[in-house]
Amino acid sequence: MAEPDGVTTGATEHQLHRRLTGRQLTMIGLGGAIGTGLFLGSALAISQAGPATIIAFVVVALVALVIAWALAEMVTVHPTAGAFGTIAHSYMGRWAGFVTRWTYWTIQVIAVGGEVIAAGIYVQYWWPTVPLWLAVVVFSVALIVVNAATVRFFGEFEYWLSMIKVSAIVVFILLGILLITVGLPGAPATGVDNLTSDGGFFPMGLSGVFLAMVFVVFSFIGTEVVSVTAAEAENPTRDVPRAARQMVVRLAIFYVLAIAVVLTIAPWSQTAQGGSLDASPFVRVLDAAQVPGGASLMNFVILTAALSSANTNLYLTTRMLHSLAGHGYAPAALGKVSRSGAPRNALVLSTAGLAIAAALSVNQGADAYLALFGISVFGALVVWMMILASHARFRLLRRQHGLPDSPARMWGAPVTTGLAFLFLGAVLVSTAFIDGLQIAWKVGIPFFALLVIAYFVTASRRGDSASNDPLRDELALSGRGASRGGAGEPEAATGRPDDA
Template sequence: MAQGETALHRGLRRRHMTMIGLGGVIGAGLFVSSGAVIGTAGPAAVVAYAVGGVIVILVMRMLGEMAAAHPTSGSFSRYAELALGRWAGFLVGWSYWYFTVVAIAFESVAGAKLVSGIVPGLPVWLGAPALLLTLTVANLISVKVFGETEFWLSSLKVALVVGFLAVGTLYLVGLWPHGGTGLSTLTGHGGFAPHGWTAVLTALVTVIFSYFGAEIVTIAAAESAEPAREVARATVRVVWRVLLFYVGSVFLIVAIVPWNEVPANGEDSPFAAAIGALGVPGAKGLMSGVVLVAVLSILNAGLYGSSRMLMSLAERGDAPSALARVRSSGVPALAILAGGCAGLVILAAAGLLDPEAIFGFLLNTSGLLTLVLYLFIAVSQLRLRALADPATLTVRMWGHPWLSWAVLALLGAALLAVATSPGVGPVVLGVAVILAVTLAAYAVRARLGRTVPPVVDSLEVS
């Protein structure tokens, strides 16, 4: 940032960092979309979540290594630039911004639908902009307000999951009324993998998309009190807790409720079905409240992540320079507003056309983009590790380089599996168009854009 400009404030504490990482992941992907995964894979959904969790843990470890050495609001976009060149940083940064603004719009609508169930007569297309505006204002105040908001929203989600894990376990072992059913449900309705193991691979992509969000902790590192130390702690703690919450919760759901009775329509929560089976009164109403909290948390994190990535792009000359300006309160106000406005544009377009079709396409393309972004993270870590002095790294990727190459191979296989799956042609084409347009925009920017000094970093990048 140029001299004389106000810098981001280091207003995030350790508790904020931990909950920001958790809040970015534990959302509708766990509370609602897990039903679709169970419908696809049956009880073997547990395996899909375990394998996907291991992949994400390894990717987060790779990202943690880079973030601890180079904490920056640009996170993996900056690392791609350092490792592969400016084109990669441009492509990754704008792809992530696309992902976050789609999430902002979608979560606004999802939240408005839940609110309309609580407040009858409130139109969704009025509630969605209202929720978006409210959390945009919260992000505009200060990074501490964002951190506190995310801390409490995430704390409520974590409390629900921990409570569910405890009660569900008591039910299975017979220490809860009408419990003691054991694990017979896992194999009693067509077997553990009723649709075969190919279905588990198909479900894996949805699982990885559900986990996407933990990376925001590395974006927030630049605004923490001790960036390197906090990101090292947060990335390690977050990934293990997320794996426990996801795998543990899905295991209990399919152990308590027959898999073919778990809601898979994307509207009702599998948790509500499981809690109802436990005999807890008002399960559906309870889960509506919890899912609303989860949606608001993801919306809050999306506004934050989109603004910091856009600010980083602007600092590098890859977005209008005005978006890099930081107010005296320590927030990039124009970058925050840009994300909020983009979300409103998507809301308006979906409302005027076909909301289901618009959001279906946008979510599918952004989901496939997560695999592309993970691939760039893996390649960046391999490249930057080769250029770094390992003795200077406070966080190191386990089993490097063999485990790093294994992650890259797994991600490549998952991407190939999706690209060759039946019925995904339009989505693959959409992602290809997004990437091609972004690279074309970079070519124009490189030729006509303002000249910005190369990335300055402790690494010698050839």
């Protein structure tokens, strides 16, 4: 049926609306990634590696590019709700789709809570007496209102929030270069001595660089958001690959240059302050450089960055629940969308992270951010590894069944895919050796154990249905999937054994 604004979607009460434009996709991707990982969590990375944090950002940027490109290759062929979760369901088995989507939903719910806590910390920069919980509650209500509106309104709102922080990063980099080279009024040129003084460029050695990558990885979480928007993009085949590549390249440039400026303007020990999270390193640098009004303005920018990231992550969680409901792995009511195209029932459940953040902010204050950080980064690394495993399976099965290649094939695969997978596995192991992040393993292992049990319980109750399987549908259309029980049997089509 014809939707408003001339968009034809054939929408039902469970179908998302295709109303996101190419420019919105790119900015939503940036909005999902540029958040507290860069502006607040970078203090943790700097405390581990000092000036060599720059190298950590370069390496992780390359890994993020592999993940974004792999996703673009897959969702260009299958622009479905649930994105990489649905693709894992098709190519690796129903268990993989279940685990990937519920893990992603959980970590993003937690990430949303972490972002609003960070936003409250930023508010306390101006008004230290404002209770953290009050700021968290106010911001949470605002985010719920935006996500309950039409997807076009969400896209436009997120576009401008992302534009603010992207523009601010560009201005920060330009001002930083001026301050380093020629100085600013009232602030003499700093030069580049801070990169090699105070212990040298590698004050913690190469091991420090590797440990810093744990925190740097968190700065790039969100690069997968473009793939999730594919089900609501006006032209996913054209816009998703372009948006994914542009987003990661821009992120890499912004992050590397911004961190280089931060570490050049002020000594790294002063910027990190032992990994303290009472203020952003970007604000501390401008404070140290005595740029008039600069610190306050930057604090406003990173406040909008945290809210933008939380806004995008809340969007992601609702779409993952919508996808799970479509496969019968969540209550059917969570798959329904409103007339505006928003899965509001899924949104209500996804606000759990905001409730957790409000509760933690009452008793734990800024320490709550590190706790939420550790849990979410553990799950995010697992999800990224599942994406790369799905990509390897995607390539293999499509070749076996003679299906056409994606128009967005990733360079160097499967070698690039394998190397990125091994890197993420090593980073995941290293979280066990970082103070404050041990909670990731303490919570992560029991969580996955419960998730596997939940899958088998759910699968046994729901039967052997294989609905909404994009690979099965493609094989049926091509006439290649009817070796056992007809095209409706994905196991016969893909060569996978029954997993339920």
